[in-house]
Every structure is written in C-alpha cells, then in structure tokens.
Amino acid sequence: MYIEVSVVKMKVYHLARHRSILNKFLSEIRDKKIQKDSMRFRRNIERIGEILGYELSKNLNYSSKQVITPLGAKPMDLLSEDIVLCSILRAGLPLHNGLLNYFDDAENAFISAYRHHPNNDEEFEIVVEYFASPTITNKTLLLIDPMLATGRSLVSVYEALKKYGNPKQIHIVSVIGSLDGIDFIKNHFPVNTSLWIADIDNKLNNKGYILPGLGDAGDLAFGEKM
Template sequence: MPELPPNVHISSHPCLLAKLSQLRAASANARETKALVHEISTIVGCEALAAGLTVKSGPPAKTPLGYEYTTTTISPSTISLVPILRSGLGMLDAVQNLLPNPVPVHHLGLFREPTTLEPVEYYNNLPYHRPSAGTPSNTPNSECSELAVLLDPVIATGGTCAAAIQTLKEWGVKRVIVIAVLGALPGVVKAAEEWPEGVEIWVAGVDESINDKGMIKPGLGDVGDRLFLTIGK
C-alpha cells in the first residue's frame, strides 16, 4: 500500500483487526453490526484520544479515607463530538463513554449525490455556522469548541469527510480528530489533505480502492443501512 500522509493513523491492535474482519461479514445482523461498530469505535477512539488529549491538574479533593489529592482533568477543556448522520450515530456512545465528562454533540447530515458522488449537506446543528456579513475573518467564534471529534465510520471517496472537516474549520475549531472504522486509500488521503495542519485521522483499517458506485472494496457495505435495517431502500 502506498505511503499515507503523516496525519493518518491505522490501528494495528489485534483485537480490533479481528473485530473488523467480523464486521465485514454479510452474515452479521443489525445487532451484531451495532455491537462491532461500538467495540471498534471504543478501541480506535481510545488510541485517538490518547494521542490527541493531554491532562492538567484540577482543584484539590479528598478520598473516602480523608486523604487530599490533586484532581486530574483533560485538555482542551472545550470538546465537541460531531457524528455524521446516519452511521456516525453508531460510534457516538463509545466515544462519549471514553470521555470523563459530558461534552456537546453537534450533528452533521451529509449524503453523496448518487450520480456525481459529491457531498450534499442537509442538516447542520452547529450553534454558529459562518460569520455574518462584515464580520472580520479573524474574529473568534465564542460558541466554538477548541477540538471537534468527527465520527465517520466509512471514508470512501473522502468527499463527505472532507466537507465536514471544511465545515468545522469554518466554524472555528482549532483541531479536528477524525475517528473512522474503515477507509479507502484515495478517500483517506483526500480527507487528510483537506486541512493537514489541523486534522488527525484515526482508522481501524484501510482498503485500497472503491467501485464505480463509490463503495469501498471489499469494504463493509453501507454501514448506515446495516445499522438501521434499511438495506434495499
């Protein structure tokens, strides 16, 4: 496989690779698919957050025995989770469970136009989208998180992921961590090059190509359809 950009990280965790193999199987039903996506997201998310977060000291507290200790929290202090609808919802619980405190969840709805395979945004609930007319481009968005964790199970053509990254960049985040289950090589490269200095992509596995319908080969099929039993819609 050709060399990937330095901001792309493919997991080599043995358990994760075995679970990814199980997820590929057409015989996996919706319940099994949901469980495997959750478990894979937990492992990849743990690796991504270990590299992308740091710790800082908090206020003092006491143990049940009365001993005082210095609390520990994570940095940055403002983080948002951004699942891409629909399939990103299957990853949400896993990453929420990894974080020590609740954080905002902002949904992005994107789909690929069937003919052109270009991304189309149909839903965006970021609290602030773009500066109003006359606002200087360097004015900070006070409602924006320092870090956005983008949840996109499959990066096929890379168009949807790249569009979501651009949206988050325009929103004003300083960094984006993308967590994915599977990517196609050309799509992962496209997404990684959208904002190289601000994006890190963490993925369980990468296949080499896509077919003429923009699906990864051998891939996982349509994860959203598999999760929500809408195959053949």
C-alpha cells in the same frame, strides 16, 4: 504508537496494524453472515469507537488535579480540553455512541450528508442538509464518519462546520477507509488534523465504495433506506 503514515498536513493512526481484540470486532462487521445481525453490528461499531477513543485520548492535553478520597487526596492527570463530537447521520450514530461512552462530558453536533446522483449514474455530489452544532472555536473537534471512502463527505462537512468557528485541533475518527480517501482528505484539512482509523483497504469500486469494505454501514445498522 500506531502511526501508519506521516504527511505534511496529517498524521494517520492505523490501529489494525497491531494485533489486538479490535480485529475481532472488525472481522464481525465485515463478515457477511454475522453483519446481518443489526444489533450486533451496531454494538461492534460502538466498541470500535471506544477503542479508537481510548487510543486518541493519549494524544490530548491533561492537567493535574487533586481528587479527594474518603481517606486523603490523590493528584491525578485529568482531561483538560473542551471536546465536540460531530457525526454524520445516520451511519455515524453507533460510532458516535462509542466515543461518547468515553468522552461523556463532550458537546455534540450532528449533520446529514449524503450522496446525490443527479443523473442517476455513477457521478454524485455530496448534499449537506440538517446541521446542529455548538460553537467549535478553540475546541477539540472529533469528526466522526465510519466509512472513509472517497473522503468527499468529510470535506463537505468540514466546510459546513467553518461557520461554527475555528477548532484548536481536529481528530477524524473512522472505522474503515480507503487509501484514495485518505489521500483526498489530507489535502483539504488543516495542519492540526489527525486521522484515527481502525483499518485501511486499498481500493474503491467504480461507484466509490470501499473494497473489500463491509457494504453500506447505515443500512447494516438501521435497515435499508428508500
């Protein structure tokens, strides 16, 4: 088990607490020299998504089905949940792809959410614009955001998602998060929520970025934005 923290409303699964090949991919996305290779950065985020998806899958529901082979029949436990993957553009795309590699029958949703600094200072608000989603009623929602910094983007996205229905279960999937961000989201998500995160850092700087973190995941994956 990878339970790092158990709270009233949310279980947090912190995978990097246990030694595994995951740490190689985490070290490379953090390393300021290696992360300059944007193709490798995207692939490492994707591989981290695959690992998170595999571990998450152990907590989903399954039903037994007969699989017919050329030589007979074999009963197998197969996934029996309707899954929706929802990622926050644009940084969430490589992580989304990693999860989609494993949950290849899932439906998909995409949302743009970004920090807007109306006064050109350190204060910001989260602006949600583009949104495309299927209904999520009675489905298992995987909410994907690689960097869980303040947690405000995730909460804004969740509020926007409510018009698409009420999910049966929510799994938040992140690569790196802060303790402050985790504390924030656990007070804004329902009891049927779990967080699956590769690694957790202790601090945020005065601009709300994770320390030591890795920098801007969107810029590292796709280039600097205007």
